[in-house]
Amino acid sequence: MDRTQRLSVAVVVALVGVVTASVGAEPPPVDMTKVQPYSPPAAVPTGGPVPHGGNSIQAILDTFDRPDGPIGANWTVHDGTCNVSNNAAVCANVGRATFNGAPGTGDTAEMDVANNGTELQYAALLLNYGAGTSNPFLKVQNQSGGTQFGHAGCYTGNNGSGFGLGFFQLSSPFSTAHMKATRSGTTVTIELTNIDGGAQPNQTYVCTGAPAAEGTGVGIAGYAGYARMDNFAVNATAGPAISLVKTVGTTSGVCATTSAITVAPGTTVYYCFTVTNTGTVTLNLHDLVDDQLGPVVTGLSHALTPGSSFDTVAAGLLIPAVIDTTTTNTGTWTAYASEQEYASAQASATVTVAQPANVSGTKTVSGGPYRPGGTITYTIVLSNAGPGPQPDNPGDEFVDTLPSQLTATGASASSGTVARTGNLITWNGAIAAGGSVTIMVSATINDVPNGRSVSNQGTINYDGAGTGSNGSTRLTDDPAVPGTENPTTFVVSAPEPIPSLGPAALAGLVLLLGFAALLLLRRLV
Structure with missing residues (x-):
């Protein structure tokens, strides 16, 4: 029976919504993978070949035609284990893996599947x-x-x-097939073709109520390491096609894992490009040009087979750049199967140059003459010379502990949040580049000996590297003293003396008292 005949007799099963069981109907099957404890095989079963049943207009991302071992660098294993065994993939321990950089929206994927033995097993997309x-x-x-x-x-x-049909029985069991899953809106369709090498008609199943798409990844899964999966693919036009990822880091000879970093001005960064053949033909020559760096490589010879990847670090290419300003640059990779057959892809990376803050502070004192029991006021002005803003980062931006000769009585600030605990003063807040904040601290002078100096400085914590943390410190400065970061000092004076009477005043006081006494005597007589 040819392909056209098989398609004409395809079995279509499409159940939508809730099916109410009639009297005497068989209960729905119970999924044994959910109720039976998982028992891993003693060793990864080898199994036989998996018949290829795909069509010619697909991009095979992985044929698994490589030595036995882990599934490979083109895959990310999220659960359990996934391996290559006898040129097919098997996943065990309820394992699942996604293909890195697969093209498309993640709404479709397909593969060939084969039952392997009599153990409980599944193959999943x-x-x-x-x-x-x-x-x-x-x-x-x-x-x-x-x-x-x-x-x-x-x-x-x-x-x-489960959703839609949940767990259900096939219209006819089989040993091998080509399996394709396609999503459209909230509907997912499972198509089984080339069943047992074409010995059975095709089967189609429709499940509604699929959850909202969470990403564009596609992949495979298995239960016990028995079921075999091969020729993992996505629909694509036959011919050359590539995907490109550009990353950037600060370590030479390493392909970084991110496409955006933040560095200090003048930092040397290293770019890496990873190209994946998502088409159906081998690509042998490669050109790479960057809109900021210019031509990176021309005529690089490398046989990039369908489904495989390689990067510029592995190719021995070092792509450094010194970054002084925030830069986003885009690379264009062109891969050739021939002069007439080629594919191009672009990818970008961003290096953000940190904008550090530069915060300094002055501290002055007022309220003299400075005598015990008197009140003084400290005025602290924090100024940010930039070029970047000072964020309200974790921790205190200003800390000041008044000396024991003083008792703090109050604190206020023109912006941000100021707090006082005993003699400890703290301030938290942001300061724009070119901006400032004023902090006022009042205190009472304790019983301090005459002539004693009282010195004090606050500590400024600021983001001097533009990294989002206050890694730089600086002390306040008394602007009346030459130099920088000088403490603010005043000298305590003796208490104000009690006024005394001179000789003349005392004589007058005696006369006054005598006169008052004489008047009192005359009244008594």
């Missing part, structure tokens, strides 16, 4: 993988102990909650 836990998880499963897949499931996460 992941769609719309992102930061959450609700990616569509579409599987075929052998749970009956035979040598065929007899059930399937529309789940979320990692074999998690």
Whole structure:
């Protein structure tokens, strides 16, 4: 039977919404992977070849045609384990993995699947993988102990909650097939073709109520390391196609993991480009040009096979740049299968140059003459010369502990938040570049001997590197004293003396008292 005939007799199963069981209907099947404890195999089963059943207009991202071992650098394993075994992929310990940099929106993926032995097993496709836990998880499963897949499931996460058909029985079991999952809105369609090498008609199943897409990732999953998966693919036009990732860091000879960093002015950064062949043909020659750095490489010879990746660090290319201002630059990679067949992709990276703050402070004192029991006022002015703003970072931007000769009585600030605990004064707040804040602290002079000096300085904590933390410190300065960062000092005077009477005044006082006494005697007589 040819492909056209098989398609004409495809079995379509499309259930939408809730199906109410009739009297005597069989209960829905129970998914044994949810109720039976997982028992890993003693060793990764080798298994036989997986028949290829895809069509010619797909981009095979991975054929798994490489030595046995971990699934490889093009994949990120999120749970359990995923390995290559006898040129196919197997995932164990309820394992799942996503393909790095897969093209498209994450709404479709496909692969060839094969049952392997009689153990409980499944092979699954992941769609719309992102930061959450609700990616569509579409599987075929052998749970009956035979040598065929007899059930399937529309789940979320990692074999998690069901949607649409949930866990259901296939219209006809099979040993091998080409499996494709496609999302459209909240509907996911599972298509099974080339079933048992074309011996069975195709099967199609529709699950509604899929959760919202969380990302664009696609991948595979397995239960016990038995079910075999091969020729993982996404739909794409046949021919050359690439994806490109550009990263930047500060370590030479290392391909960084981020496309945006913040550095100090004058820092040397190192760019790395990673290209992935998402097409269907091998790309042998490569050009790379950057809109800021110019041509990086021309005519680089490297056989980039479909589904494979390589980066400029691995190719021995060092791409440094000294950054003085915030820079976003874009690289364009062109890969050639021939002069007529080539593909291009662009990627950008941003290096933000930190804008540090430069905060200094003056501190003056008023309220003289400075005698015990008197009140003084400190005026602290914090000024930010920039070029960057001083944020209200974690911790105190200003700290001042008054000496024991004083008792703090109050504190206020023109902006931000000031606090007083005993003689400890703290201030928190932001200061714009070119801006300032004024802090007023009042205190009473304690019983201090005449002529004693009272000195005090506050400590300024500021973001001198523009990193979002106060890593720089500076002391306040008395502007009346030459130099910088001088303490503010005053000298305590003796208490104000009690007025005394001279000889003449005393004589007058005696006469006055005598006169008063004479008047009193005359009244008594």
